[in-house]
Amino acid sequence: MITANPILAINRLCKDFPGVKALDNVDFFLRKGEIHALMGENGAGKSVLVKVLTGVYKRDKGKIYFEGKPFYVHSPKEAQECGISTVYQEINLVPNLSVAENIYLNRQPQIRGFIDWKATNKKAEKVLERLDLKLDVKQPLGSFSIAIQQMVAIGRALDLDAKVLILDEPTSSLNVKEVQQLFTIMRKLKSLGHSIIFITHFIDQVYEISDRITVLRNGMLVGEFLTDSIDRVELIAKLMGKKLAEFSSEQAEIEQGDENKQGIPFLEVQGLGKKGLIEPFDLRMYKREVLGLAGLLGSGRTEIANLIFGIDRADKGQILLNGKSVNISNPHDSLKFGFGLCPEDRKSEGIIEDLSIRENIILSLQVKKGCFKYIKRKIQEKLVSKYIDMLKIKTPDMEQAIKNLSGGNQQKVIVARWLASNPGLLIMDEPTRGIDVGAKAEIQKLILELSQKGMAILFISSELEEVIRCSQKVVVVRDKAKIAELTGTQINEHTIMNKIAVV
């Protein structure tokens, strides 16, 4: 792509993590004084790109040019000194110190070796004035809202002479008014000639503020677009990745049988909701059925899963199991009722890294039996080897620590864990995220097999293709609310994307 002198040019950047290509020949161009949105679903490589750029990770291949010169830094600190500052969603400032100190920490003006507090506070006020922000800079940062803290972080970056400002999901925890405040500041910075990389998954915001959009998907560049020249449906199509041709042959295997969809549903959700988390929604799930949840990142997919499983407590509605109302207020309850959940964040919520495969699989069974009832080692081993064979988990032996496995195999271990407790309902939140294509296909096949054996499965994925292929029913969520339920021939890309895109 030929561009008028980009301030930042990234050429064919590659970064591998064990088992995954996190970045695969990604190009990215940032021009002076533009707001450039960087978009992509989970695992697209947005944050890896930022982390490689700012020196948190080492790049494997590729070139980065900053202001025309090759750019290579080893730490965020070094990047900051060169003029590239990042403001994270999790504010990386210290809440216990004052606003002024946070801006000038370790750079405070001094008189004879001692900090000049007056000058520090004055200078801080001046910096914030540039952002049209008036604060009592002597107050501790933690006493202000997240929005203000973010602006203070931007103020610090400005004072460090940031030419490129990376805002990593800055609006996720802001309300509407605060978002507007932030946008005012972003426009102001733009007019002052700063360049901004704006990472977000809010489509509306991208259209409101950005000049250009770069879309990544599965570590690859989908494309760079002028915001004015791409419409919503097209953008969503790019985000969701329309094609996954490799395994379309398996599509035929799904039976769209309706014979068991009458009568009392296995699980019925009536008006379940929680304020601020997700609007009340209804769901009906039958045995031998896969219900797909489609929607963009942050639309409320995971929230639905968490409410049903009892990780978050609903403040409205009820859950019926085989027609009877049940009270689920924590995951332990849902275990008792035979629910299982493969969480979205496999690393921190799913596996226990240092335990062996055997121990990871036995966990849920042990919980079900009560923690003081020892399960005989022989029985454990028999069970585990059964699942290793059944799910084709690739490992030298069952005593291997689970962290040594690839992502796909870890996922299978988690599935095995639930199978061991023989659940009636299995919720799978992004089970195929961050694993390679072959393993994805195996997981999909597994989902279909399990449902045919009588399990009800709630399947969440940001791969539209995958949801369409596996599910008999698809629920579409957007902006923290269920907006549609599709069955039969309605389940196709076009319909789903239109549902998501309609304003």
Next chain:
Amino acid sequence: MKLLFKRINRKKIPLYANFIIFVLIYALGAIFYRKFLSLRVFVNLLTDNSFLGITAVGMTLVIISGGIDLSVGSMMVFTTMLIALFTEMLHLPPIVVLPAVVLIGVLFGSLMGGLIHFFNAPPFIVTLSGMFLARGLGFVISLDSIPIKHKFYYNASQFGIQLTEKIRMPIIAIIFIAVVIIGIILSHYTKFGRNTYAIGGNEQSAVLMGLPVGRIKIMIYAFSGMCSALAGIVYVLYTLSGYGLAYMGLELDSVASVVIGGTLLTGGVGYVEGTLVGVLIQGLIYNFITFQGNLNVWWAKIVIGLLLLFFILMQRTFSTRTAAN
């Protein structure tokens, strides 16, 4: 009034509570016992708690940074043994001995700080082993108490500032106050001090903000080591001897003073001036028992224990409340 209340920094509430309790105990003492309020009692309060106070200043910075230093008591005792060894057995002059022991304290602290930083080892364990090591090394020098007979130490211990005709502020109390002042200046008016607060507030952020976290951590423990060595010198002036079994459990009294003084054990918030008051509160409680005459000294421990519990609970409520905001 409301405005005034609003202006009060919530995080300082434990500090204010600590001042109020100090005044209350003092007032109570003054009501019950005639001499409680006298200048002499106050000077003795400073003197008798000086070594505890000096270690507590170092401890304050360590705890503000989110760590803990359990080695302070042993290091103090080890210093007394070193002074005895150097002076009585090797016959070295004080001008060599005193800088040497301070330097050893600094090195010992830096070593622990280095272990904590470079090996990412928990401060609790590192300083616990430091505690055993220093106690043990003290016993290697001698199992018994060694009297220190060098003239200099006797003369120094008699030195003081005449406050009134009869009452003198001894050198020990002066060193204590000096260390407190240095601690206040360090923590409020230097980059080192502010960076310490930043590390205690959120270490990961401090790294991302580009602070020299490793160097600061090592300096914090070095400072604490230096304070322990100074406390050892003061202890020698106080008792004119070195003794390996002296003041068992000083490190815990020191932690107690810091916490009663309003420093959050989780790090990030704390005040050296609060620690001073925390030390004096403990001293006052002992004074109370002494003045009363009939009570067992252990009652002091019980009261201090309850007080500590009160402060911890107060900290919990305030830190959870600020988190909820």
